[in-house]
Amino acid sequence: MVWPIVLIFILLLFLGFVAFVGYKMVKPPRFVGDWTPKDLGYDYEEITIETRDGLKLSGWWIPNGEGTVIPLHGYTRSRWDEVYMKQTIEFLLKEGYSVLVFDFRAHGRSDGKYTTVGEKELIDILSAVDWLKKNHPEKAGKIGLVGFSMGAVVTIMALAEDERVTCGVADSPPIYLDKTGARGLKYFANLPEWLYIFVKPFTKLFSGAKELNMLEYADKVRKPLLLIAGEKDPLVKPNEVREFYERNKQINPNVELWITDAPHVRTLKLHPEEWKEKVREFLEKWLK
Template sequence: MKKTLRALFILLFFWFALALYFTNRIMYMKKKDEDFILNREKDAGRFNPKDFESRPKREVAIASPFGYSIKAVLVEPHQTNRYIIISHGVTETKINSVKYMNLFLERGFNALIYDHRRHGESGGKTTSFGHYEKFDLKAVVDWLKIEIGHDIILGIHGESMGAATMLLYAGLIEDGADFYIADCPFSDFQQQLAYLIKKDFKLYPRLLLPIGDVILRIRDKYSIRNVSPISVIGNIKHPVLFIHSRKDDFILPTMTKELFEQKNGPKMLYIAENGLHAQSFNENRVDYERVVDEFLQKYVEPALST
């Protein structure tokens, strides 16, 4: 009997320790070195420091509802009411958003790029893969509308976690932009974690996720189950362009296809042929820009003329 209890205790301790490690990976996911991001984007020709510095811009600090500052850069080379907000992916910074910013600057938009909580220059202690980040995005949207005016034509572009954050904001808090571009989002965080647990840990997710969720509720005050863009996608009325790379093996393209199918109203889907996760723009730039132009011409330009 004692041996059975001892074995049970060891097993429970093992699963608790594994779940603690698992929640650490979620809350404190290792970020890329900021110099690495900068040099990577420079070497690839996606970030030109002289060009960036020459842009009419200003650095701003936006108050998060959670008590820290969200650091952003507002770039305004055009006399226009068209604006785009770029929401980067996990482990990245706003430097990774510059390539998307430039795409929209070339199309007559002004742009705001910002660092998510616990990334870049922004505050915040943990990463929540969209749960807390969606409220920060609302703060960014609200600040921009107060600063520039509520009559702006506003788009939001999100990549990976930034795309999931954007969809959660639009579907759960407010459909506050005129259009959205969701590049390689996950459809449901619990399903995404289950996939990664099987892929990376070689474990059965139903044994780890429940206890991990309990510990996450205690440590970071939210449930994995609440981070689910697919559950709120039906609330988004404005146009959404969904983008994913066919060969993405980190967030599977089936997730974007599911989101596209569940979205009501105006929408487009582009599955890029080349590149892995978050590489659709980098590996398919001509087609990426073509699809963005088609989306804007179909859904944004007609709205401007009415």
Template sequence: MTILETVFLVIFWAWVLSAALFLRNTLLPRLPISRTPEQFNLHAETVRFRATDGLLLEGWKLSGEPSHPWIVLCHGVGSNRSDLLEIGAGLSERGFNLFLFDFRGHGGSDGRATSFGWQEQRDLEGVLAFLGQETDVSAKPYGVYGISMGGSVALMVAARDERIGAVAADSPYTNLDESIGRHRALMYPFLPKIPFHWFLRSTYRLRFGVWPQQVSPEEGARQLSRCPLLLIQGAEDPRMPREGAERMFTSAARPKELWIVEGAAHLEGYAVNPQAYLRRLGQFFEASLER
């Protein structure tokens, strides 16, 4: 075997390993709906609707006072809508109407794989279209609260959709390319950045038709000229470091707020101080959405 053939085989098998690891992480176990609205004294209607690319999704519609604002809650990767019920209950107590749903490949929604934020934008667009057709839903702009991937999706959709009137994003990534690189280092520290990050980037492009650098909540935040933004960030988050949130906040259009939760790792802001979290979140939406 020549040196050239050896190099080719090393590169080939490195790419195969990268592709296998990446694609495995797009096919996450589907967690069951572990909690119900009734457990939080909430009355919900289970609804089925379609993403803008036709995929069938499932959610809960929690109607209260018709004239009050609606808030859409978006979960993170490997989760589902039931994980946001506790925060949703806190927002409901403040008079908001709520819509919780499962992204594709999660909970009760169709689909198998997650794209970590690219195709999921079609899901949130489908929510907005569904709410727009409901006769008991006010035509006023909606608030969107999202965690991790859910917050990232909210930022990207809000940048181009005037139906969203305010975004609260807890621990979004800056862009997907950086997030993939960071998770590679955390999950597979034995894989060197070169060449494996390039292989992961290329695999994403082949699988989803877009480069991960193009999936950019940071760019979305920069374009929110008319939409108030609340960024929530754990000070000790190894997956979405505070430096990224600070950079995103600096580049974001006004009006904007940044809340660094001391002592919190990834998505631990609520657990650190539930009362303070709900108060800050509720006050933001009350100030940002027309009643």
């Protein structure tokens, strides 16, 4: 009679552990910094974007040129990220674009309990475009997106779902979200990838997220899209991004793929001039 009790106890411990891991995955620590666009030499406005489902997102509006570009941060980061967001914001401003940047739900200083790593974050970008169109229509004639990781997923989705978005750059976009999620357990928490199959139900339970099939978006995006992937990326394999590219190319003559030797979202850091030149040419072609 002892062994069944021990096994039940072990099972309950295991379920409690995977539930805790799932909870932590959808409720990342909030990353908040202290630099502002003023440190880059630009005046800005602290803004609040009310989402279509009633959350308040915190962000900056940095008026500059006529076209507007919206940089989108990745999972666990925020607008204060200094690996890629700060450099991207400064680059876009120097290129003469107005910049609208905000923290996704459950990140930075924005409302929201849980992240869905793409599905509900689409609401955030649609609401940001709503805000721009309402408050600065003169700057919203052409709108570009530059997304990293989770932000790259949202970029791809927005190109398909929002006619107001002109073009997008997707740097290190997860295409197979379950595979990236499993790799993320090892990358972020040093846990075995096989554990993800037990963790995933709890992430969906806590966040209320629906399944996302990014390959379906390869059949929907018909706008200019620059995909960037890194050969040393531990989370997103370049062949997965290439698969999306090859499929999208069948319907989208304006999709491009650039594969570098960088880890996840690190092309800008390792090859800043090449990244800037590639993105500069892309944005000039479609926004100017």
